[in-house]
Amino acid sequence: MKKFKTLSSALIILTALGVAIAPVSAAVQPDMAKVEERKARKTQIVGERVGKVLVKAFELYNEEKLDEAIAILLEAKSSNAFDTATLNRFLGNLYATKDEKQAIKYLTLAVAPDELTFNDQAGSLKLLADMLLQDKQYQKAIKAYESWIMFTGEQNSDAYMRIANAYYLMNQYDKVLAPADDAIRFSPKPIEGPYQLKMAALYETKRYKELITVVETMVQLFPENKQFWVYLGNFYTLTEEFSKSLSTLQLAYSQGYLEKDSEVRMLAQMYANNNIPYKAAVTMEKHMKSGLVKRDKTNLNFIASNYQSAREFLKAAEYYGEVAKLTNDADAYRRQGSAYSAVQRYNEAIAAYDKALSMNVDKPSGVYMSLVDAYFYQQKYREAYAALMNAKKDPGMSRQVRGWESYIKDKAKQKGISL
Template sequence: MKKLSLLTSALMVAAAVSFTVPAMAQVTLTDADRARIEERKSRKTQLPGERVGRGVTKAFELYNEEKVDEALKVLLEIRGGNDFDNAFLARFIGNLYAQKDPKQAIKYLEQATKPDVLSFADQAGSLKLVADLQSMENMHRDAIKNYESWLRFTGENDADVYLRIANAYYQLQDYQKVLVPIDNAIRYAREPNKQHYMLKMGALYESKNYPKTVETVETMVQLFPEERQFWVYLGNFYTLVENYEKSLSALQIAYNNGYLESESELKLIGQMYANNNIPYKAATLYEKYLKSGKIKKDRTMLTAIASNFQAAREFGKAAQYYGELAALTNEADAYRRQGFAYMSIQRYNDAIKAFEASLARESSNAGRVHMSMVDAYLSQGKLREAFASLQQAKRDSATARQANSYENYIREKARVKGITL
């Protein structure tokens, strides 16, 4: 039931995505190619000469006794009488070296395959083995050449070989050239393979082709809806194309299924709530995981919680978290913002205390803070205190004009009430 719901959600997120793989370069056989391959397959099996045959038999017996060095010594002392003998011998030597000395193995396997006299199966197997060894030795361009030789020799569209070619190009950081073979791997795979799509995603991302990266990951979540990391990738990659609404949709599916685990993932969904103008959800999610310990309590997170609660007009909660921020950082601005939040819910005495704390720590915004105190005192009818704060605000050039405009109002208000300023 869970799988069905995930698949339905995936289709909702990426309904427009098609599974059709575009036509790509692949092994295309002519009639002549097919005839060549069939001729090669049906070629009469050759046997090595007596001297080579005896040596290989002895070496094989030593190999079965796990005496690889002794087996190699036997083979290296033999000299073949013709091209087939030499290729047959080189293949055995290469296979033994593959276990202990890849570079030597490559040398002998290339000698074995060069004349193309081995049986069809041995020639094909040797071409693939030498390519695998070259990949292991970071000889990626040579590996690609031999994998492609294998494809032409066999005429097969093998998904695994296409994957290996794509991976070799990826290791070379030639990301554009990854795409043709990896699409062929996807096309010819018997069933969808996560590794194929991961490699394609990586190549597109490294190429900075973000729209195509998103399309690929949309397909991935449809094919593998229970793969939690793919939903996280999708949410992240939507942000690269600034589609914050779809990012939030993908992350909500992931969150509802328990797929968001790390601090960065939880922060990301909170950020997407904020980016989609849902600040209350952002603030409460951050608050939940701050309390549980999954999100670290620091300046950035306390600011995010407080500012999102403020945007959601939850001013009491905003004041609470600005207070926690102030306690953590001792920053004047945190106290100032706490004061504004208190003003919004008419907690004027608390606002004044916060403003005073701000003034005690910084003077750069002093005029504005004093003007906020003027408003707080006036709201309480405390004209003397408001007038005193006004005089402080007049000393700051940034607020002097505003303070002067207030002065006559306060003086008149005091005169009517018979209060001496």
């Protein structure tokens, strides 16, 4: 189940956000009066000298001369706080395309004095947060996103998603849930990302009941996402709700959502766990024949044992025979013999038992006792008695041997057969 750890870094960072329906209040509460004050602040304009540098840098950038653009910005100096912040902002933006640590340095310098225009300050705070997240400075990234929300007053789904993601990447799973819920609350439409984060965090903290509730919501909101159905079917097993697991997987299967070997095997296993062995065997058999499920010892044994549980003994014998040929497994021949005996195919059973004995099967005395049955019901009392004598070599079989010995002798005597 550790595969869900893969819902980290690249996947979560790049996933779009959110979904409506939400908790009572957001994690960050901006002072909207201060936000309005910032928006109403008088707009400043850079000085002529700095303005020319910025124009030249922009032209070089458009000509894809990034290093030259950075160089002229680094040479520019100003005693004016606004001009300096603007230069640092441009440097931060340019470095963001090539060097995140330098981008963080200059963006931090740009926003520190709070001299930029409202939109430029907001954009720089957001870019700084993104750079910190990209540089794996997760705690600082969280603070930066919160600062951006406080500055802009914007309850933004994307920002909360990234905060939740940062907590997840620090393995602080309990702290993932609140910002993920805020990402859901402030998203204009249902999108998968925050739910995936909640799912991953709840799985890591083993809060399985809550996990299932989240994934149940996910399959309702995003029914076309095949993987969510598989997750839900799998997660029901964590709380031993096997009938719900089976129902979910059956529904997914009927819609063509189970496309992988592991998914089909999970469905077959759920049939077995819910005491529906025939469907378990048939499902596995169908997809083995199609080539989706591997034809290996484990899967062949699964089919054989479930056919046996379903009392489809000839089918069970067929698949035990396949296991035996594939692996030279003596016990598979013993099981094949047992399946044949169940439908009174004694000659085939005897051949399978003999093969098991020739391959030094574990506990041969048990196989000899099975041979006693097979021979006796064919009225081959001499062969049954010989098998019984071989079983008798095992002291642990003494009680069974005693019961059979006098019985076989009596039957042989009645038929005039000397033992």
